[in-house]
Amino acid sequence: MTDEVYVEDLLDWFNDATSKKVDPLNRKAAKKVDKLEGLIVDFQEACENLSTVEPSAIDKDGISAKSAQRLSQKYIRELEKFVIPEEPYSYEKINDLKKDLGKLINNFMRLGRKLIPKLGQIYKKEIHELNYYFQNLGNEWKKLNKFLEKKFKYMISIDQVISRIERIQEVFQQITEIKKEELDITSKIDDLESEKESLENEYNKIKQRKELQNLSDYERDLSKLKQRLLGKLGSLRKSFTKFENILGNKYWLPEDLKTKFIKYYKSPYKAFISEEIGYPKLKGILKELQKALKEKDLNLSSSKSDRALSKLDKILSDSLIPIQKKIKELRSSIEEINSDPEIKKAFKKLKKLEEKINEIQVKIDKEKLNLEQINENYDRNISKIIKYRSELIELIKKTAKKDIDIIFEQE
Known part of the structure; x- marks a missing residue:
């Protein structure tokens, strides 16, 4: 039995x-x-x-x-x-x-x-x-x-069993405490997730305002136009670099165009959006660059020089005006929305909500990391207690001459 x-x-x-x-x-x-x-x-x-x-x-x-x-x-x-x-x-x-x-x-x-x-x-x-x-x-x-x-030597086995019993009870107590801690952390994560969800709902509700949706669309369109513009101007960057090296020798730019040339070289988008419609200063720079390309003074291969001239001709023929106008239109619309006191208030609220959501997410991530460590500790202790139980059952059988099954409440 x-x-x-x-x-x-x-x-x-x-x-x-x-x-x-x-x-x-x-x-x-x-x-x-x-x-x-x-x-x-x-x-x-x-x-x-x-x-x-x-x-x-x-x-x-x-x-x-x-x-x-x-x-x-x-x-x-x-x-x-x-x-x-x-x-x-x-x-x-x-x-x-x-x-x-x-x-x-x-x-x-x-x-x-x-x-x-x-x-x-x-x-x-x-x-x-x-x-x-x-x-x-x-x-x-x-x-x-x-x-x-002789007689008391039997107590070696008794002491060994008692030591193993105390060890398995200690590990079981640790498992019990770990499970309690796991439940506490899981509950805390659930509370944080609930709070975060509530804030996100509030955040999304504000974002659903028509003005903010329009603003988001405008900013997305503006970003696409910016990339298109930079792609077109970026294709001339090598020519700009070569041209910069010979400025002041055979080719000259007025002081205002020279200043603008440096701005286009360092930050082409900012330089372009500050131009009047028709980008006259960029054209003035490109006309001088066109001369240098035609005179083969930029030390470029014929094929590269021809490609640069082709792109330059398109820009000089007002190909960037539609982009320029659309950028100005979008920037004006964005500025108009951003200047609205109600929108400013909404943005302020959104910023606070976003900060709060991020703070809560940091807490959630921290608690999840704690939970992961606790689960690893739990698994280690479960492995221990399985091993200790089988060893202890055999040891008790040898010492007490009884068959036993050790029961854990969590089983």
């Missing part, structure tokens, strides 16, 4: 299952610890008696009395450092007690060899008493050693 035990009840179940064998061992261990504790107390009293012996008349220089005081103090100091373990008594506790007792005995032997020979006959009774307790300590060490090697 297999016992089904919840993980939180596992330690109590195991203690009950092994009590018939463990309880007698614990009682024997308790008796040995109590006996040793009493022996330590008696030994300490014997040491104190040694220090209270009246000095002898024959101890004229006081060497024996001083040695007795030193021996008493050093023995008492060693005894005070000796720690008696508390229940429950594991194998490790009793084994450490045996080791500490062995160290205590060795220290007593070292101190005794050094100081006891210096004591006079007046301390014969006290020395005999110390030897009696010393021998008893040695006997207790032997008994503890035998007890550990």
Whole structure:
């Protein structure tokens, strides 16, 4: 028959299952610890008696009395450092007690060899008493050693199971806390998503205003026209660069056209939109450039020079005027909408909403990252607990001679 035990009840179940064998061992261990504790107390009293012996008349220089005081103090100091373990008594506790007792005995032997020979006959009774307790300590060490090697050795398996139970309970507690944290973060993300959705709805409602939709259309059309214009002017950039290198030698531009030429070279779109309809200054620049191309002074191949002249001729024949007019029209419409106080107010509101939405999105991303880390931690702990459960079931079967299935509440 297999016992089904919840993980939180596992330690109590195991203690009950092994009590018939463990309880007698614990009682024997308790008796040995109590006996040793009493022996330590008696030994300490014997040491104190040694220090209270009246000095002898024959101890004229006081060497024996001083040695007795030193021996008493050093023995008492060693005894005070000796720690008696508390229940429950594991194998490790009793084994450490045996080791500490062995160290205590060795220290007593070292101190005794050094100081006891210096004591006079007046301390014969006290020395005999110390030897009696010393021998008893040695006997207790032997008994503890035998007890550990034979009967109490069973507690190694018990302690191992208890340690594994505590480990699996700790991991299960971590999993429980992780699940709670996961629920908290998921709830927080849901709240943030809901808040973000509400703000986005408000944002989209404002954006649905006809003026703003028109503005969006105008800006999109203007962007397309800008790209068309830059494509046409950009095709002459190499010619512009070559022309710049020879300006001031064979070819000249008036100061106003020279200034405009630099603007066209650096920022052609800005230079173009500041022109009057018909772009007279650009034409003035291009006419001088046309001369240089025809004279082959730009060091371009014939094919490149011909292509440049062809594009230049189109621009000089007013091919950019439709684009120029449409740009001015769109810019005027955009400026008109943007100057409306209500639109300004709407833009201000949109900006605040956008900032708030972005702030919330940052929080959402942060919480999702936390959730991802928590889920990874959860998976690691689940892997651990699966491994620990199978190991523990086998260990309990060997130790308690019982079949068991460990149940988790979350299963």
